[in-house]
Amino acid sequence: MTKKILAQAMKEWRLFRRDKLLIVLAVLMPLIFMSLAGLTSSLRLRNVKLLVYDYDNTPLSRTYIETYGAAITFRLVSHEINESPESALASGLGRAALIIPQNFERDARRGSEPIVQLMIDATDSNAATALGNMAQGLNASFGRNSGLGWTAQRQLAKLDNRLWYNPGLSNPIYFGTGALGMMLIIFPALLGALATAKEYEMGTIIQAYASSLTAAQWIAGKALVYVLIGVVEFVICFVLGMAAFGYHIPSDPSVLLVATLFYLFAGVFFGMMMGNATGSQSAAIQGVQMGSFLLSLLLSGYLFAIANIPVQIRWFSSVLPATHYIQIVRNSILRDVGWSTSFRPLIALFVLAFSFFAMNVIQMRKMQFKG
Amino acid sequence: MGAFIRRYLALATKEIQQLRRNPGLLIQLMIPPTIVLIIFGFALNPRVRDLRLGVVDQNFTVESRDFIDALTQNVNFNVTRVYSSIGPAENALKSLDLDLFLVIPQDFDRIVKRGQTASIQVVIDAVDANTAQIAQGYLQRAMEDYNTSTGAVPVAESRLRRVLSRSTHPAPPPGAVEVRPAYIYNPGLVTAWHYVTGVMSIIMFINASLVASALAVKEKETGTIEQLLMTPAQTGEMLLAKTTPVFVLMMVVMFVALGTGVLVFDLPVRGAVWMFAVSGACAALAGIGIGVMVATVSKSQQQAQLLTFCVNPPITLLSGATSPIENMPEFFQKLSYMDPLRYLVTIVRGVTLKDAPWSALWPSLVILSAFAVVLFSFSAWRFRKQ
Numbered sequence: 001m002t003k004k005i006l007a008q009a010m011k012e013w014r015l016f017r018r019d020k021l022l023i024v025l026a027v028l029m030p031l032i033f034m035s036l037a038g039l040t041s042s043l044r045l046r047n048v049k050l051l052v053y054d055y056d057n058t059p060l061s062r063t064y065i066e067t068y069g070a071a072i073t074f075r076l077v078s079h080e081i082n083e084s085p086e087s088a089l090a091s092g093l094g095r096a097a098l099i100i101p102q103n104f105e106r107d108a109r110r111g112s113e114p115i116v117q118l119m120i121d122a123t124d125s126n127a128a129t130a131l132g133n134m135a136q137g138l139n140a141s142f143g144r145n146s147g148l149g150w151t152a153q154r155q156l157a158k159l160d161n162r163l164w165y166n167p168g169l170s171n172p173i174y175f176g177t178g179a180l181g182m183m184l185i186i187f188p189a190l191l192g193a194l195a196t197a198k199e200y201e202m203g204t205i206i207q208a209y210a211s212s213l214t215a216a217q218w219i220a221g222k223a224l225v226y227v228l229i230g231v232v233e234f235v236i237c238f239v240l241g242m243a244a245f246g247y248h249i250p251s252d253p254s255v256l257l258v259a260t261l262f263y264l265f266a267g268v269f270f271g272m273m274m275g276n277a278t279g280s281q282s283a284a285i286q287g288v289q290m291g292s293f294l295l296s297l298l299l300s301g302y303l304f305a306i307a308n309i310p311v312q313i314r315w316f317s318s319v320l321p322a323t324h325y326i327q328i329v330r331n332s333i334l335r336d337v338g339w340s341t342s343f344r345p346l347i348a349l350f351v352l353a354f355s356f357f358a359m360n361v362i363q364m365r366k367m368q369f370k371g
Numbered sequence: 372m373g374a375f376i377r378r379y380l381a382l383a384t385k386e387i388q389q390l391r392r393n394p395g396l397l398i399q400l401m402i403p404p405t406i407v408l409i410i411f412g413f414a415l416n417p418r419v420r421d422l423r424l425g426v427v428d429q430n431f432t433v434e435s436r437d438f439i440d441a442l443t444q445n446v447n448f449n450v451t452r453v454y455s456s457i458g459p460a461e462n463a464l465k466s467l468d469l470d471l472f473l474v475i476p477q478d479f480d481r482i483v484k485r486g487q488t489a490s491i492q493v494v495i496d497a498v499d500a501n502t503a504q505i506a507q508g509y510l511q512r513a514m515e516d517y518n519t520s521t522g523a524v525p526v527a528e529s530r531l532r533r534v535l536s537r538s539t540h541p542a543p544p545p546g547a548v549e550v551r552p553a554y555i556y557n558p559g560l561v562t563a564w565h566y567v568t569g570v571m572s573i574i575m576f577i578n579a580s581l582v583a584s585a586l587a588v589k590e591k592e593t594g595t596i597e598q599l600l601m602t603p604a605q606t607g608e609m610l611l612a613k614t615t616p617v618f619v620l621m622m623v624v625m626f627v628a629l630g631t632g633v634l635v636f637d638l639p640v641r642g643a644v645w646m647f648a649v650s651g652a653c654a655a656l657a658g659i660g661i662g663v664m665v666a667t668v669s670k671s672q673q674q675a676q677l678l679t680f681c682v683n684p685p686i687t688l689l690s691g692a693t694s695p696i697e698n699m700p701e702f703f704q705k706l707s708y709m710d711p712l713r714y715l716v717t718i719v720r721g722v723t724l725k726d727a728p729w730s731a732l733w734p735s736l737v738i739l740s741a742f743a744v745v746l747f748s749f750s751a752w753r754f755r756k757q
Contacts, residue, residue: 021674029681036688036703047697064548089555091731092717095697108548116550122557123724124565127695132552133508139550140515148548157438157483159514160490161507163497164464171500190677282585285676289581290407293684298411303693305502307421310413331467334498341466 004213008221012195016225022191026229029187030237034179035244045130050074051094053085056104060146064116067142068098073134089121096120096131108148165334176245177333178302180237181263181326185292188230188264189271193284195222196275208364215364219357223268230264241333252338255346259328262349266321267292269356276363296322324348375608382612386586390616400578400620401627408631411570412563419505424448425460425472430479438475438491441517447509464496471495471506556724563636568723569692571628572715575651576658577683579621581676583614583662587754588675591666610751614659621655622648632723641726650718650736653743657711660746667753685710692716711742 016022050068054061069076074096079088085097099117101107107114118135122128142148166173199205208218241247250256274287296302299309300322309317317323324345331342390397424443428435443450451469454460463469474492476482482489493510497503557564629647632638640647661682669675687693689703690712696704707713714735721727721735 019671019674021669022677025677025681032681033684036685045695045698049697086555087728090721090725090727092721092727104548113549116548118550118552120552120554121725122554122560123568123720124695125554125557125560125562126565128554128557129560130505132554135550135552137508137511139548143548157479157489157491157514157517159510160492162492162494163503164494166497166500166503174498174500177498186680190680194676282581282589282676285680286581289680294407305419305499313410313413316410327467330498335465335496337465 001217004217005221005224008213008218009224012222012225015195016191016229026187026191026233027236030183030233031240033186034176034183034237034240045073045127045134047075048073048096048127048131049077049094051079051085051088051097052076053097053099055102056100058105060105060108061100063146064100064104064142065098067138067145068135071134071138073131085119089119094121095127170246172244173246173334174330175302176241176247177329178300178326179245180234180241180329181300181322182293182296182302183237184230184234184260184263184325185267185296185322186288187233188226189267189274189288189292190285191226191229192223192268192271193275193288194271194281195226196272197279197281197284198275200275200279201281215361216357219269219272219360219364223265223272223357226268226271227261227264230267231260234260234264247333250332250336250338253332255328255339255342256332259325259342259346259349262346262353263321263325266349266353266356269353269360270321273356273360273363276360292320292322296320299323300326302326318348319352321349321352324352379608379612382609383615386613386616390620397620400582400624405627405631407574408567408570408628409635412567412632412636419502419509420447422448422470422502422506422509423451423468425452425454425463425469426450427454427457427460427472427474429455429477430475431455432480434480434483435475438479438517439473442473442510442513444513447506461494464494467496469496470502561636564638564724566693567632567636567638568720569690569716571625571632572654572690572712572719573687573692574628575621575625576654576686576712576715578624579617579655579658580662580665580683581679582617582620583659584666584669584675584679585662586613586617587663587666588669588671591670607751607755610663610754614663617659618652618655621658622652625651625655629723638723640723642722644722646718646732646736647722650715650722650739653736653739654711654715656743657739657746660743660748660750663750664746664753667750667756686712689713690716711739711746714739714742 052065052068054065065076068074077094079093083093085099088094089097097119099119101114101116104114104116116139118132120128120131199208211218213221238247270292271284271288274291275281275284278284278287295316299306299313299317300320301317302322306314306317306323327345328342328349331337335341426439428439439450439453442448452463454463454472457474460469460472460474464472472494474494476489476491479489493507495503495506554560625648629638629640633640662679665678665682666675669678689696689699689707689710691707692712696707696713699707717735718732718739721732
């Protein structure tokens with residue numbers, strides 16, 4: 001039984017080894033993709049271009065502008081003298097425009113409340129909301145510092161924040177761990193899909209149907225190689241993560257390792273399922289691209305919290321292996337909690353891997369010659 | 372000229388017939404725009420709400436309960452449980468049952484009555500830096516409300532007074548500067564508009580490159596490329612004929628995507644539609660160029676597809692379609708100028724949401740068409756060299 005699986009795996013390995021480009025890609029892709037995914041996906045705003053229209057031009061208005069300039073969120077940019085804020089925003093010269101009215105200082109000193117307008121380009125509504133809130137905060141701090149309108153007031157309570165697990169609020173740490181999950185679902189699944197679809201295209205699948213291997217053995221043998229390649233990628237990614245994204249080896253690495261194996265199997269089986277179902281390499285790739293890459297990228301909690309996904313489609317994220325795996329990775333690497341917390345997602349991963357496997361077996365069995 | 376047109380038509384007919392025989396490909400091309408746009412338009416929402424808040428109340432007095440009340444009026448927090456000691460709350464945070472918890476000190480009421488400032492400890496699971504930052508902001512604002520509504524009056528009166536003032540937000544004292552944000556282009560702050568326009572552009576580009584590389588390599592794999600190279604047709608004509616059906620299909624896909632956006636998400640189209648079409652055509656050409664180029668360097672469909680898969684994620688991530696370019700590290704920001712998709716995203720958003728003036732869009736359009744011309748002719752050159 002195991003001998004047959006191993007023999008099938010050896011055959012698969014020899015086929016893989018012959019393709020030099022594949023080997024290069026298998027090593028390069030994790031490196032490129034991890035660094036890109038970890039470093040470019042950030043929802044935290046910095047250096048947003050802010051156009052300033054100061055129609056008052058007094059010491060106070062300049063101090064007000066300085067408050068914005070000092071925040072790392074905003075970067076003040078210049079504009080043509082005659083250009084209206086609307087047209088400047090429409091041409092993308094800035095993401096927001098701060099408009100200070102005439103008599104700003106006079107009104108403030110008199111005690112009537114001058115209104116400063118902040119026009120925000122809301123094409124990206126999330127960023128726009130964040131900028132609006134940021135401006136409110138800056139405005140309040142300007143009020144406190146300049147002593148305008150703020151009667152000395154007693155603070156009853158103040159907040160004392162402890163940011164656990166990620167005290168620097170660093171985004172690369174968060175996305176870096178997610179990127180590991182993204183990386184490990186793409187490549188093994190792709191290889192599985194391609195290898196299976198190729199058998200259909202070349203017609204060699206008939207040999208598998210006719211051989212004495214059972215469907216389960218054939219599938220397990222094929223998958224084994226790609227899972228092992230996945231393990232190598234895991235090691236590469238982890239080393240990169242330690243160098244670039246602050247990974248550290250968890251005090252109990254066993255959960256992570258077991259989860260990685262389940263996850264890789266789930267990915268490869270999913271890919272093979274696509275290969276079996278479509279029987280053509282390009283269609284199988286499209287299937288993997290849609291089914292594992294795009295869906296995992298957007299619905300697995302890699303980019304946006306799962307709690308934000310509408311209930312009608314939230315069930316979708318729980319059938320994505322990436323959802324559970326990313327959670328385990330974050331539990332182990334960042335929170336350093338062990339089996340008790342990660343147990344549920346681990347079971348989910350196992351169930352998913354097993355059901356993908358079962359679907360493969362069912363697909364294969366239909367075609368296999370009965371001896 | 373007549374001969375050219377004849378040959379071109381003959382080759383294009385051959386391609387169309389091949390495409391007709393391959394309904395799978397047609398489905399691949401037509402289904403994603405609708406399904407993907409609808410799912411992602413509804414699903415992607417980076418707003419943070421319903422944070423699970425735990426409270427460790429070690430004080431257990433009227434004051435502390437008042438305080439909890441004031442903080443949790445905020446709809447963004449759901450108080451899941453009130454604990455009496457820190458241990459269980461810490462465990463709940465560790466096992467992901469809570470997003471954050473507050474600790475109210477034992478002598479909270481005494482400190483407040485004495486006129487000092489009590490400090491409240493907040494422990495936040497900051498693994499997701501973005502959410503943690505937003506949660507901090509919510510708490511800070513709730514805290515300011517609590518301090519302004521309670522701080523100015525003697526503590527004994529606080530409850531009554533707050534009930535009275537609760538109907539409106541505490542007004543800023545006279546003289547304070549007020550900042551009033553105006554959200555233009557998307558005053559309702561519809562999140563879907565941002566993603567729908569982004570995903571639309573991604574689909575245009577990536578589908579074109581995937582399909583083109585698949586078609587170009589297939590000829591090579593089945594060996595029919597030799598026959599093609601022996602025909603009197605020039606390589607340029609051949610490539611043109613080969614890509615025409617894909618190109619036409621991509622244009623259809625683009626308008627299907629726009630239609631979906633308009634019908635399902637009320638996406639406004641404020642600018643010139645021809646601009647949208649021209650930029651889409653350029654992007655499709657650039658995508659096809661990349662696809663064919665990849666096909667020429669690879670030996671099998673497997674290799675070609677994998678290479679496209681390697682090229683596409685960086686193009687997607689750097690384009691600013693899903694996350695703002697300003698947030699990226701300096702180096703990646705510079706790199707994004709090399710990304711044709713970046714310009715398509717700018718134009719698509721400019722045309723649909725912003726009605727951006729011609730002066731703002733033409734540079735992007737010029738660069739995008741330059742990309743299209745360069746990538747396409749380079750791929751033709753590579754194709755000839757085979």
